[in-house]
Amino acid sequence: MSTAFDADTLFLWLLVIAADALFAWLPGIRHFLAAPLAGAAALTDWLDQRLNREKRSAANRLIRGAVVVLVLLLVAWTAGAALHAIAVAVPSGWLIEAAAVLSLIFQRRLVEGIRAVMGALGAGNLYAARSALGRLWGRDTATMDEVAVATAAVESAATRFNDGVVGAAFWYFFFGLPGLCVFRTTNVIAGRIGHPTGRHAAFGLTAARLDDVLALLPAAISGGVLVLASLFVPAASPSRAMSGWIADLGPGALSGRGRGAMVGALGLAPSAAATGGAAPGAGTGRATARDVGRAMLMVIVASLIAATAIAGLALLTAAR
Numbered sequence: 001m002s003t004a005f006d007a008d009t010l011f012l013w014l015l016v017i018a019a020d021a022l023f024a025w026l027p028g029i030r031h032f033l034a035a036p037l038a039g040a041a042a043l044t045d046w047l048d049q050r051l052n053r054e055k056r057s058a059a060n061r062l063i064r065g066a067v068v069v070l071v072l073l074l075v076a077w078t079a080g081a082a083l084h085a086i087a088v089a090v091p092s093g094w095l096i097e098a099a100a101v102l103s104l105i106f107q108r109r110l111v112e113g114i115r116a117v118m119g120a121l122g123a124g125n126l127y128a129a130r131s132a133l134g135r136l137w138g139r140d141t142a143t144m145d146e147v148a149v150a151t152a153a154v155e156s157a158a159t160r161f162n163d164g165v166v167g168a169a170f171w172y173f174f175f176g177l178p179g180l181c182v183f184r185t186t187n188v189i190a191g192r193i194g195h196p197t198g199r200h201a202a203f204g205l206t207a208a209r210l211d212d213v214l215a216l217l218p219a220a221i222s223g224g225v226l227v228l229a230s231l232f233v234p235a236a237s238p239s240r241a242m243s244g245w246i247a248d249l250g251p252g253a254l255s256g257r258g259r260g261a262m263v264g265a266l267g268l269a270p271s272a273a274a275t276g277g278a279a280p281g282a283g284t285g286r287a288t289a290r291d292v293g294r295a296m297l298m299v300i301v302a303s304l305i306a307a308t309a310i311a312g313l314a315l316l317t318a319a320r
Contacts, residue, residue: 122289161258
């Protein structure tokens with residue numbers, strides 16, 4: 001099996017996302033697939049507690065945070081390279097690599113997560129909505145009202161689509177399983193410590209900036225895919241989606257990750273947490289459960305568009 005951007009890699013990816021769509025929602029499989037990244041999150045939290053002491057200087061915490069990122073990414077790269085080597089060496093080893101890739105993408109689980117937020121908001125259960133959002137948002141949701149929860153769910157739909165689908169494909173196609181492991185581990189580290197809060201402003205700075213840089217090219221692609229998806233979603237605005245996408249590509253928009261295209265398509269005002277533009281393409285609407293449902297539909301359509309494009313590329317590559 002090759003780790004290059006070739007037909008074998010493309011067809012393996014199509015097989016994996018098909019398996020993800022069919023089986024990743026099942027409880028036992030869902031928990032199994034979540035284990036690798038959950039382990040990375042737990043290790044990040046442990047290192048955060050051990051090394052990020054408030055009595056230390058900002059410079060000291062910055063260095064310690066950078067070391068945490070370096071060590072965890074070396075582990076991720078080594079694990080990916082080892083799994084790929086095993087997959088190449090043993091009969092039917094492609095199944096090993098397929099299972100590893102399946103655990104690192106976030107497509108069907110994203111749809112199910114958004115659906116849970118939508119259902120809880122629609123039922124008027126703010127507590128359940130906050131809990132469901134917490135599994136997507138990666139931040140404290142305890143004080144969020146209905147509008148904040150809905151807005152965060154919409155934006156999470158875009159960022160998770162970028163990281164768990166488009167970004168995952170990009171890094172796997174060009175850098176193989178080690179690259180995919182590094183990218184998704186970076187997402188996890190940044191999600192745990194990459195917030196500009198007092199505790200993590202210095203310690204998580206390296207993780208946050210590296211996460212933005214690694215997602216830069218995938219974000220440009222995912223924003224474009226979301227613009228195309230807006231053509232097929234009722235009441236979505238392709239022109240606003242386009243404006244939001246362009247705003248996310250502008251200077252200082254490293255962390256856009258498709259949010260501009262998503263909130264623009266739905267005519268919503270971006271949250272205060274949404275950095276990097278989006279305002280020129282976004283509207284002023286207050287997000288509701290209905291908008292969360294439309295964001296879910298945007299993700300489903302965008303995933304189908306991405307899969308169709310990859311399938312076409314795989315056929316063209318195989319025909320050479």
